[in-house]
Amino acid sequence: VTVIAGLLAAVLLLGACLFSLDPLLANRRGRLLLLFAAVVLPGVISFESVATGVQRSSETSFCVSCHEMNDYGRSLFVDNPLALSAVHYQRRLIPRDNVCFACHTDYALFGTMKAKLNGLMHVFVHYTGGPRGPIELYAPYPNHNCMHCHDDARGYLEVPVHLSHAAELRSGERSCLSCHDVAHDLEGARAAHFWHPEAP
Amino acid sequence: MSRPLPIARVRSLVRLALTLTLSGLVVQLLTALYWTPLTFVLSAVLGVGPLVAGSVLFLWTVWHTVEHHGAPHVLAKDAPQPRAHEEQS
Numbered sequence: 001v002t003v004i005a006g007l008l009a010a011v012l013l014l015g016a017c018l019f020s021l022d023p024l025l026a027n028r029r030g031r032l033l034l035l036f037a038a039v040v041l042p043g044v045i046s047f048e049s050v051a052t053g054v055q056r057s058s059e060t061s062f063c064v065s066c067h068e069m070n071d072y073g074r075s076l077f078v079d080n081p082l083a084l085s086a087v088h089y090q091r092r093l094i095p096r097d098n099v100c101f102a103c104h105t106d107y108a109l110f111g112t113m114k115a116k117l118n119g120l121m122h123v124f125v126h127y128t129g130g131p132r133g134p135i136e137l138y139a140p141y142p143n144h145n146c147m148h149c150h151d152d153a154r155g156y157l158e159v160p161v162h163l164s165h166a167a168e169l170r171s172g173e174r175s176c177l178s179c180h181d182v183a184h185d186l187e188g189a190r191a192a193h194f195w196h197p198e199a200p
Numbered sequence: 201m202s203r204p205l206p207i208a209r210v211r212s213l214v215r216l217a218l219t220l221t222l223s224g225l226v227v228q229l230l231t232a233l234y235w236t237p238l239t240f241v242l243s244a245v246l247g248v249g250p251l252v253a254g255s256v257l258f259l260w261t262v263w264h265t266v267e268h269h270g271a272p273h274v275l276a277k278d279a280p281q282p283r284a285h286e287e288q289s
Contacts, residue, residue: 004232010225014225017218018222045225046228049247062237
């Protein structure tokens with residue numbers, strides 16, 4: 001709402017300036033107003049608008065708004081204690097508003113930028129006929145995305161097998177998914193086998 | 201160094217810059233009213249693009265006016281333009 005109000009104010013101010021350009025150019029205050037209306041205000045409002053858009057594009061509702069992601073979105077509600085996405089969502093291990101982004105972005109310097117560029121490509125694919133073939137990750141899921149949260153978590157450290165394989169897990173030689181092999185329970189989602197308090 | 205533009209041309213460039221900026225703002229406003237992945241991309245491309253172009257053109261025009269014609273008040277319709285007359289003579 002703030003962004004819309006700001007954009008509306010900027011449009012009205014700039015429109016008024018355009019219609020009364022000559023009187024504005026004739027005096028100093030008018031020229032300062034013109035500078036404000038033509039450069040400063042549009043710049044600030046546009047930056048805010050794009051920033052809000054980028055932030056909203058990290059939200060779960062954004063990701064599941066494309067029908068290709070329907071089953072993946074529904075898999076968050078599946079009653080399956082082994083399905084990683086469902087467990088993380090239902091036990092609130094990650095923020096519910098950003099579940100997709102929390103797991104599917106690399107936690108590195110350019111991780112967010114890379115995720116946004118991939119997302120831009122996904123939007124393009126969605127509006128140009130949809131994906132050809134099954135949806136897959138671009139690369140094997142990296143362990144450091146799991147370790148970003150679990151590395152020093154008590155629940156992780158208290159599992160003996162995690163400690164015995166610590167070096168392999170850190171180096172990425174052994175994937176976390178080699179044991180936790182159900183990321184999204186798509187079968188359960190299609191069968192509508194949901195955890196009822198949070199069913200869609 | 202660029203050639204000095206006639207004041208009438210500069211004034212029309214200012215008008216063009218404001219129109220570009222305004223069109224970018226209008227696109228952003230319309231897309232913000234119905235927010236979807238597509239309208240966000242459209243807003244970022246068709247909204248921000250003309251807006252940046254308009255702002256840059258505006259600033260360039262002001263800079264050009266100050267450099268070649270003195271203070272920007274010469275852009276006013278009835279303002280005396282001594283330096284422009286000097287260049288012509």
